[in-house]
Amino acid sequence: MKIGSIQLEIKDQESKQERIQKVKNMLIEMKGYDLIILPEIWATGYFAFDRYVEEAEEIDGPFVQEFSQMAKSLKVHLFAGSFVEKAGEDYFNTSIFINPEGEVIGSYRKIHLFRYGSQEGKLLTRGSEITVVETPFGKVGLSTCYDLRFPELYRKQVDLGAEILLVTSAWPHQRLEHWKLFNVARALENQCFLVSSNCVGKTQGVLMGGHSQVVDPWGTVIAQAGEKETILTAEIDLQEISVIREDFPQLKHRVL
Numbered sequence: 001m002k003i004g005s006i007q008l009e010i011k012d013q014e015s016k017q018e019r020i021q022k023v024k025n026m027l028i029e030m031k032g033y034d035l036i037i038l039p040e041i042w043a044t045g046y047f048a049f050d051r052y053v054e055e056a057e058e059i060d061g062p063f064v065q066e067f068s069q070m071a072k073s074l075k076v077h078l079f080a081g082s083f084v085e086k087a088g089e090d091y092f093n094t095s096i097f098i099n100p101e102g103e104v105i106g107s108y109r110k111i112h113l114f115r116y117g118s119q120e121g122k123l124l125t126r127g128s129e130i131t132v133v134e135t136p137f138g139k140v141g142l143s144t145c146y147d148l149r150f151p152e153l154y155r156k157q158v159d160l161g162a163e164i165l166l167v168t169s170a171w172p173h174q175r176l177e178h179w180k181l182f183n184v185a186r187a188l189e190n191q192c193f194l195v196s197s198n199c200v201g202k203t204q205g206v207l208m209g210g211h212s213q214v215v216d217p218w219g220t221v222i223a224q225a226g227e228k229e230t231i232l233t234a235e236i237d238l239q240e241i242s243v244i245r246e247d248f249p250q251l252k253h254r255v256l
């Protein structure tokens with residue numbers, strides 16, 4: 001299975017439309033991938049809080065429609081990262097998972113809103129539903145950035161059958177060591193593959209951490225990006241999950 005994680009630089013001078021066009025141009029060049037993942041609130045820019053309300057869209061709005069079309073034309077499973085979703089009076093940090101037929105088969109509203117140096121908790125409403133999506137290559141758990149610090153979310157995803165954990169992110173460089181550690185920890189403790197997509201560069205005065213990762217169920221980082229905009233590519237063998245879970249049946253030894 002060929003996986004691509006698009007690590008994006010969010011340049012303040014770019015508009016939402018320009019970022020969308022850039023990502024579409026990148027996607028068009030990505031041939032033969034089974035699954036592609038994008039970062040958190042990348043079209044608006046996670047730290048552009050003053051644009052959240054103005055650029056919010058409904059779940060069936062142009063952003064989702066555009067990337068449904070992209071997934072269909074590329075015949076790829078696309079975790080398109082998150083956008084600011086408007087639903088009635090509420091706003092959510094919502095990520096979407098699209099199948100190669102262009103259908104949105106999963107969406108996830110970020111449960112743990114970030115409040116440290118971030119206005120997210122003030123502007124948005126938190127989600128309450130855990131999302132695990134059924135795909136031809138197994139069940140996939142969706143999560144967003146700060147969620148990485150809350151292991152119970154991922155354990156609940158595993159209880160729902162998740163074997164691949166996807167993390168869309170805008171994680172700052174200041175806490176890069178935490179990022180690297182949590183990527184590995186969530187994969188290892190749950191004996192899952194984990195694929196993350198982060199931002200890079202300076203946006204709204206905040207330096208982003210990059211280092212998007214693909215981690216295997218043994219906790220080995222099999223691919224890791226640096227601190228530049230890039231497409232991180234990895235081939236994974238999903239059989240490793242059952243082999244490792246049978247050989248070292250830690251999940252069966254849970255007491256609590």
Ligand SMILES: O=C(O)CCC(=O)C(=O)O
Binds near residue numbers: 040046146149172175
């Ligand atoms: O937990 C962290 O240090 C970063 C979290 C974050 O940036 C986010 O949730 O957007």
